[in-house]
C-alpha cells in the first residue's frame with residue numbers, strides 16, 4: 001500500500017484515473033479496523049483503481065481542504081475530480097466494495113468477483129458481539145489460553161460506547177465517559193491476544209455447525225460459540241418513523257443531542273432511559289417536550305426528581321405519537337391525547353425515541369429456546385438449548401440488564417468453556 005504526503009497529492013491522486021485515498025490516524029481503533037479491509041481490497045481492485053493512504057495528523061491542511069473531519073475517511077477520485085460519496089468511521093468492507101463497484105463497468109465487477117478466493121479459519125471459541133459481555137468473555141478466554149475470535153457488525157463497545165456517562169461501574173470514583181470505559185475494555189481484551197473481526201457484515205450464522213461467514217467469503221469455524229449480540233432500540237411503528245430515522249428521529253442522545261444547541265426537541269418514552277437521556281439532552285437543547293403514554297413515569301424516583309426540577313422540560317402524560325413528518329427544516333409529531341382522543345401537532349427541530357429494546361436474535365431466532373419476550377434462555381453456566389452454544393449479556397432472559405450483569409455473564413461463560421475445553 002503506497003503511503004503519500006500532501007506534496008504528492010497532485011501527481012498521485014489528481015493526475016488522472018480512479019483513485020481511493022485513506023486518511024488515517026494513529027491511536028484510532030476504526031482506522032485499525034479498516035486497514036486490513038483496505039489492503040485486501042487493494043489486491044482485488046488494484047489493477048483498476050489505485051489505492052493510497054495518507055497520515056492525517058501530518059497532512060492536516062490538505063485533509064481540512066478536502067473536508068476530512070474524522071479518521072478514517074476514504075475519499076474517491078475519478079480523473080482528478082473528488083466524488084460525492086465519502087466513507088468515514090466504522091467503515092464496513094461492503095461499503096467500500098459498493099463504492100468501488102460504482103466506479104467500474106458491471107462486466108469488470110463480475111470478473112473481479114470471480115477472482116475472490118473464499119477463506120476458512122478455525123478457532124476454539126467464536127464470540128458474536130463485542131459489547132461488555134462479549135469483551136469480558138474474550139478477556140477471560142484469552143487469559144486461559146483459549147484461541148478466541150470476536151466478531152462484531154460495528155466497532156467494539158456495544159451500548160456503552162454511546163452512553164454519555166457511566167457512574168455505576170465499580171472501580172471508578174468519578175463517572176466515566178461511556179466511550180472511554182468501552183475503549184479500555186476493548187484494548188484490554190485485544191492486548192491479551194483475542195483476534196478481532198469488527199465492522200464486518202455477518203453473512204451467515206450456522207449454530208449447529210459452529211460456523212459464521214463474514215463479508216461473504218470468510219468462513220470462521222469454532223468448537224464453541226458465545227452469543228453476545230445485545231439489544232437494539234424498539235421502533236414505535238408509527239407512520240413516518242422509518243423514513244425519518246436518522247433524518248430527524250434519533251435513538252441515541254450521546255450521538256445526536258449536540259446537534260440541537262438551543263433548539264426544541266420532543267422526547268418519547270417514560271422509563272429510565274427516556275428520563276435520564278432527556279436530562280442529558282437538556283444540556284444542549286433549549287426546550288424539551290416529553291410524551292409518555294401513561295399518567296406517570298416508570299423511571300426511578302431520583303431520575304424523576306431531577307427531571308421535574310429541570311425548567312427546560314415539560315411533559316405530556318397520557319399522550320401517544322400517531323405520525324411523524326418533516327415540514328421544511330422542522331419535525332411535526334402528531335400526538336393523540338389518550339383521554340380526549342384529540343390529535344395535536346408538536347413542531348420541533350428533532351425527535352428522540354426511548355421506548356425500550358429488543359434482543360438481536362434475527363439470524364438464529366428459530367434455533368434456540370427463547371422466553372416470552374424473545375430473549376435467549378440459558379442455564380447458570382450460560383449454556384443455551386443448543387450444545388456448544390452459550391449466550392451472555394442483554395440478549396439473554398434475565399431481570400436486570402446492566403454493564404455489570406453483562407460482564408458477569410461473560411465471565412461465567414468463559415470460565416465454563418475454558419474448563420470444558422481443557
Ligand SMILES: Cc1cc2nc3c(=O)[nH]c(=O)nc-3n(C[C@H](O)[C@H](O)[C@H](O)COP(=O)(O)OP(=O)(O)OC[C@H]3O[C@@H](n4cnc5c(N)ncnc54)[C@H](O)[C@@H]3O)c2cc1C
Nearest residue numbers: 129131132133152153158159229230393394401402403406
Ligand atoms: C442509553 C443507554 C444507557 C445505559 N446506561 C447504563 C449505565 O449507566 N450503566 C449500566 O450498567 N448500564 C447501562 N446501560 C445498559 C448497558 O449498556 C447494557 O446492559 C450493556 O451494554 C449490555 O452489554 P452486552 O455486551 O450484552 O450488549 P451490547 O452492549 O448491546 O453489545 C452488543 C454488541 O453486539 C453487536 N451485534 C449485534 N448484532 C450482531 C450480530 N448479528 N453479529 C455480530 N455482532 C452483533 C453490536 O454491534 C454490539 O456491539 C445503558 C444502555 C443504554 C441503551
